[in-house]
Amino acid sequence: MNDFEPTIVAFFCNWCTYTAADLAGTSRLSYPSNIKIVRVMCTGMVDPKYVIKSFLEGADGVLISGCNPGDCHYINGNFKARRRIKLLKEILAQFGFQPERLRLTWIGASDGIRFAEIMREMTAQIKSLGPNEGRLKMVI
C-alpha cells in the first residue's frame, strides 16, 4: 500500500483558498500533486452531488476549502457549505462509507503556508485510508 498515490478532488473558493494555492505556488512551497483543483466562486455553490460524483468517478478523497468564517464574499456561503457537508458526512457514514475521505476547511488568501500544510495532511490521511475501491458505488 506504500506506493498508493490517491486522487483528491479539491473544490476551492476563488477568493480565498484558490488564491492561497496561487500564493503557495509563487512562494515555491511544495505540496503533493495528488490534489486536483476545481475552482468555484464560493464553497456555498458546491452541491453535494459534485462530491458524490467525484467519489463515484474514482476520487479517493474530496477536499472543500474556502474563506474563513466571516470572510465569505457572498455573506454566508461557507456556513451553508459547512451545514451541507456535515449532513453529507453523516449520510455517507450511514451507508458504510468512510466520512474521513471528505474534508471541509477554511484557508485564507494569505495562508500559503497553511495551504501547503493542509494539502500534505489531507494526502497523508487519504493514503492511510487506502484506495476508495468504489465503496460508494456498492452502497448506491
Ligand code: FES
Ligand atoms: S466566497 Fe469564499 S467561501 Fe464564500
